[in-house]
Amino acid sequence: AQKVTQAQTEISVVEKEDVTLDCVYETRDTTYYLFWYKQPPSGELVFLIRRNSFDEQNEISGRYSWNFQKSTSSFNFTITASQVVDSAVYFCALSTAGGFKTIFGAGTRLFVKA
Amino acid sequence: DVKVTQSSRYLVKRTGEKVFLECVQDMDHENMFWYRQDPGLGLRLIYFSYDVKMKEKGDIPEGYSVSREKKERFSLILESASTNQTSMYLCASSPSFRGPNTGELFFGEGSRLTVL
Structure with missing residues (x-):
């Protein structure tokens, strides 16, 4: 069975703090994709990043960075110097080859206070 | 600007x-x-749905049906709404998985349904 676990339900930080959102996944497939999506208060989920199972390179995009570790089945997301606009619900997701069924975690709600 | 639009x-x-x-x-x-x-x-x-008139059940299809008569439109139908179907409903689309595909989903803004 495939599963995505985001153990942190809510996180509250003060602006400019760094914050890491955890994601642990389970799958027996050797080929799979991992994603992070952001859901701002407007409701529309926005794609942030995709990683395939053969590429364990970490990635940095501005203040965002992602750490993919197959050994621990984790795909964590770090926001450096958080801003109020980062306040949102963040979802980690997993899809296997074929991709029709993307499994989402429960989401982590991030509050960034000014 | 690419878009997924939900009617309500x-x-x-x-x-x-x-x-x-x-x-x-x-x-x-x-x-x-x-x-x-x-x-x-x-x-x-x-x-x-992966094509017009084609549909597949997901993980929680009970109480729902769908219709895709045109490529651009996908409808969700609740034949007889019940209170446990009160929820946020999100529509998404993605390009074909046959060719190079990222698996990225493009979402609408959601439809919040309340059943009384």
Whole structure:
């Protein structure tokens, strides 16, 4: 069975703090994709990043960075110097080859206070 | 600007009513999806479609049906709404999985349905 676990339900930080959102996944497939999506208060989920199972390179995009570790089945997301606009619900997701069924975690709600 | 548009942001219906949720995408995507979002449960797949008139059950299809008569439009139907179907419904689309595909989903803004 495939599963995505985001153990942190809510996180509250003060602006400019760094914050890491955890994601642990389970799958027996050797080929799979991992994603992070952001859901701002407007409701529309926005794609942030995709990683395939053969590429364990970490990635940095501005203040965002992602750490993919197959050994621990984790795909964590770090926001450096958080801003109020980062306040949102963040979802980690997993899809296997074929991709029709993307499994989402429960989401982590991030509050960034000014 | 690419877009997935859901017809209603907020709906209030009564138990037993038939409910239609409409979704239109302008990206010429082959695949379309309906998800349900509930607190603590994340997003759960109700149905998806990989082509016109084709549909497949997701993880929680009970109480729902779908229709895809045109490539750009995917409708979710609640034949007889019940209170446990009160939820946020999210439509998404993605390009074909046959060719190079990222698996990235493009989402609408959601339709919040309340069944009284």
